[in-house]
Amino acid sequence: MVEQAGSGADPDAGWSLPAWTYSDPEFFAAEVERIFRPSWQIVCHVSDIAQPGDFQTLDYIGESVIVIRGEDGAVRAFTNVCRHRGARIVDGVSGCARKLVCPYHGWTYESDGRLTGVPMKAGYAMDLADHGLTPVQVEDFHGFLFVRLTDDGGPSVAQMMAPYVEEIAPYRFADLRALGRVTLRPRSVNWKNIGDNYSDGLHIGVAHPGLKRLMGDGYGVEASAHVDKMWGPIVERPSANWSERAYQHFLPAVPHLPPERQRLWTYFKLWPNFAFDIYPDQVDFMAWLPVSPTQTLIREISYAVPDDRREMKAARYLNWRINRQVNAEDTALVARVQAGMASHSFTVGPLHQDEVALRHFCGRIRAIIPQARQHRAPAAGWSANA
Secondary structure (H helix, E strand, O other), X not given: OOEOOOOXXXXXXXXXXXXXXXXXXXXXXXXXHHHHOOOOEEEEEHHHHOOOOEEEEEEEOOEXXXXXXXXXXXXXXXXXXXXOOOOEOOOOOEEEOOEEEOOOOOOEEEOOOOEEEOOOHHHOOOOHHHOOOOEEEEEEEOOEEEEEOOOOOOOOHHHHOHHHHHHHHHHOHHHOEEOOOOEXXXXXXXXXXXXHHHHOOOOHHHHOHHHHHHHOOOOEEEXXXXXXXXXXXXXXXXXXXXXXHHHHHHOOXXXXXXXXXXXXXXXXXXXXXXXXXXXXXXXXXXXEEEEEOOEEEEEEEEEEXXXXXXXXXXXXXXXXXXXXXXXXXXXXXXXXXXXXXXXXXXXXXXXXXXXXXXXXXXXXXXXXXXHHHOOOOOOOOHHHHO
């Protein structure tokens, strides 16, 4: 069921979060503990770790997590930390290792996390069975793998996406394969500014002329309990822009999609900081990982159902060209907002009734960290008493 977020009793429902929450170190620390440690984070697709020993890593909020396929075929996740002296075990974003060997002292772990090798073992007063790698919760959602550092009883990814599971079913998520490698793009802005911009439908017609040409007035936004959905159909009228017009022309029929999805772009933003961009020709995921109060790392990659048709290859290339321009426009926009928030003149801004996704997001933040209702930053040390 779609929520008209912000329509309840919250007295701040019609207002944005205050500017100080987008740069304050103490607020950021509260977000790390109360929002990010209990939240799901996307790592990769099951096809990225197809063979025993294949692994992918994810570094965020001071943690490094390794997701690895075991010799038994099961997928598990662990903190990428040796239980001896805390050294990081593996480097890089991906690889294959039948055993995980710490480069510091040679402690050796199996792909299921068991500690099986310790040099000079007799000198330690310990049981090896008690010192395996620390497990991390992992979820497979239609082929995409997610991890969560702590379980606060919140919903699974499947539960979050439940309102839309039938809608995404035709895209055959489980059959997707990577089109390239993960791209990492640092941005000198608070993570919330990237998420706010992603769910903001009002700026499309003003700041993204390419999307306006492709979608006309068809762009829509809605908010459910854990997911924002945005969508726009590709219009038939040829665009004046070469890349957009060529995409309209070359995008072929996709056999596994129903007629109403042949020329539809759909975006799903999941709480708190990642999204699926779903096109007829491919599916991308994008996560904006917080680094500091004013630094964020965007992590993204494209996947697709294998299709060697020339028209499809052209459509995917043109999709990249179009969205590269959109990304450049968004990068400038969020930097402009982050800079403007530094002004003492700005505290909060009014939200339009149609900005349902932004209203919902702000409401969730205020519920988790009530100090976000204060227009000016409270005195230092507030989080210790919260």
